[in-house]
Amino acid sequence: MKIGIVGLGLIGGSLGLDLVSQGFEVFGVSRHQKTCDIALSRKAVSHASLDFSILTPVELLFICTPLGAITSTIKSVIPYLSKNTIITDVGSVKQPIVEEITHFYPNFIGGHPMAGTAHQGIEASLLNLFYNAPYVLTPTPSTPVEAIAKLEKIISMLGSKLYFATAEQHDQAVALISHAPVMISAALIDTCCVNQEILELAQNLASSGFRDTSRVGGGNPELGVMMAQFNKKAVLKALYQYEEKLGQIISNIEQENWSLLTEFLEKTQANRPNFLS
């Protein structure tokens, strides 16, 4: 089976490494010749080009560009493909992409492999990056079942844990467990910087609790803004719900309702392990 990959960064490159190692013929496209050369030398692709025309023979095409370039890339690449080619993407937000693409390219299946490292680019690509990691597919009721079956088979070969969801469900789930936490964590860091008089003491006393709670809020600002931008509706919904929950805690403390606060914290202690399987 011939498989194409547009965008040879961490995700595209790692997909290529896995697929080439499993005997697929992989056709890679990058905007940079240097990336093509590295991808070839690392065996992340069988063929590499700057040009979409290389993709004509592929049965399945992974779009692995940054989130903001996915829909425009799909529109540009379609003229080069056979109309039976299955297109999938790896964007971390699904609804806007799925809604826009599906109505003019039925053979599209939104996808989101939830794997990564702290590094970016083809040099950071890794064999087995997706092994044991969640991989969400968001087909619509009109997606051809053969297309889903074909993509499902490839993803199972990566060793990923495959989940199916609607694009909306996916976006709400990642808003809750990934995008909103960035904002929640960033607000904590900024709160600690408000109080100039005790700033230095707070900095000196902060330890593992602060380190963990603040980690994602101190991450890449571009990524955080992109999450809010592309997943605005779900992120806001999550943050409104969060404000309400925090308000409950605050009102328990104000009213010294220690039994209700105890109940709240017992519930969160009991529920957290269900998210850490």
Add this chain to the structure above:
Amino acid sequence: MKIGIVGLGLIGGSLGLDLVSQGFEVFGVSRHQKTCDIALSRKAVSHASLDFSILTPVELLFICTPLGAITSTIKSVIPYLSKNTIITDVGSVKQPIVEEITHFYPNFIGGHPMAGTAHQGIEASLLNLFYNAPYVLTPTPSTPVEAIAKLEKIISMLGSKLYFATAEQHDQAVALISHAPVMISAALIDTCCVNQEILELAQNLASSGFRDTSRVGGGNPELGVMMAQFNKKAVLKALYQYEEKLGQIISNIEQENWSLLTEFLEKTQANRPNFLS
């Protein structure tokens, strides 16, 4: 120098291990004979008793009971001490204790060694637990300078990083970097449990970002409530400031003011490392 310790748990026991190993004669008091026996066998104390009367010869006394028992313990033990005995405690909130004790026992210095493990009790006590950890002292303007100097010398022998602050400053700083984060993190866990329809998907997709941001919110409920109870004023102040910061982020997202959101996240990215020295 003879040193006393009331409360032979993780903190009291670890203090004892360090002090005995440095040649001090350590007098330990616990409510349980078994704890006394273990403390003696681990060399966390030189002498152990269920009875405060053992403490009469000590020059310096550490109160290492749970937070809620500190002031009552000090009141009960004072009749057994020489009036020159310096008393210090290890409670994680300082203002209520310092305010109550100082006006009837001038030789008291509030203290907070910020070290711990996931375990509790004398069996969990460790040599060098306080090495390189922050240790805050909160003397008042009327605390005798000789008492401060004597305690400072002992703490420097533990290898701790010593900081001086007012009790109020201490409580505000720990509210920001330790107590409020518990509430902020717990509210996130509960928010993720609101949406029954996507709960299972969210649980399956949660990874390291969620794990870190939710860690302290999934901790011991009793500890969380105790922080809120004893440090109510400072915790509420921190949470009100936090609500305002989160509100700024939400309004930037609502108004699609991506440049302001970028600025915010750039600031938190730049500021976080100052808390991780």
